[in-house]
Amino acid sequence: MRLGLDHVHRVTPRTVLQWPHCRQRMHAKQSINGLRYFAHDPGGPECSYGHKTMEHRLLKLQLATAIRAAGHQADLEVRGPDGRWRADVLATTAGGRRIAWEAQLSSITVDDARRRTAALGADSVGVCWVFEEGQRSWMHQVPAIRVRPPAERAASWRVITGLFRWAGRHWDPVEADLEDFVAWALDGRVVPRGFDPPRRYWVGGWTAPQYLAQSIARTT
Incomplete structure (x- = not known):
């Protein structure tokens, strides 16, 4: 099943997500202007992206x-x-x-x-x-x-x-x-x-x- 941002943004329990290119964990975020996007979890190793x-x-x-x-x-x-x-x-x-x-x-x-x-x-x-x-x-x-x-x-x-x-x-x-x-x-x-x-x-x-x-x- 293909998940959209609405399915993973601030949901409990948190959905486990990974970037396909670096395999690091990521999470859904929302900017102050309402733009939703994905970001790396903090504290992970340096990513080329x-x-x-x-x-x-x-x-x-x-x-x-x-x-x-x-x-x-x-x-x-x-x-x-x-x-x-x-x-x-x-x-x-x-x-x-x-x-x-x-x-x-x-x-x-x-x-x-x-x-x-x-x-x-x-x-x-x-x-x-x-x-x-x-x-x-x-x-x-x-x-x-x-x-x-x-x-x-x-x-x-x-x-x-x-x-x-x-x-x-x-x-x-x-x-x-x-x-x-x-x-x-x-x-x-x-x-x-x-x-x-x-x-x-x-x-x-x-x-x-x-x-x-x-x-x-x-x-x-």
């Missing part, structure tokens, strides 16, 4: 929507020259500025995040790494934000980690709507917290240029 999960696609579409809402061009799955890099979503402003938005929901090493960030930078492409849950070992080393999907249909995605304000002697974390953050980043109103030379304290995340200048002046 991990980057193609529905959660990954939904986040990429959300980022592309935010870029376009800000008045800029958004292209998905863009490859760089000679395949040196690939952007989940590549934003291009009217002035030609480019920022890659990486929806990173699977595991990645610090070295890989740095390498991919450097490859983009070598072609004058900025990058913002985006993740949803937990802590990431690389989040302190590259421009990254943590986002939270809306709990209700009318609510908005939020940036809950990775955006900072300089308070005179220390950094204060702040939150913002994801659409606002994307617009700020593309307009240059927030920039990566990079330092030259690198400091010993945390340099991940984003802040306003004036806050970055004030912090550098304070610590030099």
Whole structure:
């Protein structure tokens, strides 16, 4: 018998399901917009199809929507020259500025995040790494934000980690709507917290240029 999503979504007892290509367990889910789909169970081994999960696609579409809402061009799955890099979503402003938005929901090493960030930078492409849950070992080393999907249909995605304000002697974390953050980043109103030379304290995340200048002046 062929089962549909209505037969397995939030039913008790739970129906045992497996992906045909990797044999891992999966479960039925429903997005905030009512879209039903299947996803891998958490805690399983890395799957070669991990980057193609529905959660990954939904986040990429959300980022592309935010870029376009800000008045800029958004292209998905863009490859760089000679395949040196690939952007989940590549934003291009009217002035030609480019920022890659990486929806990173699977595991990645610090070295890989740095390498991919450097490859983009070598072609004058900025990058913002985006993740949803937990802590990431690389989040302190590259421009990254943590986002939270809306709990209700009318609510908005939020940036809950990775955006900072300089308070005179220390950094204060702040939150913002994801659409606002994307617009700020593309307009240059927030920039990566990079330092030259690198400091010993945390340099991940984003802040306003004036806050970055004030912090550098304070610590030099």
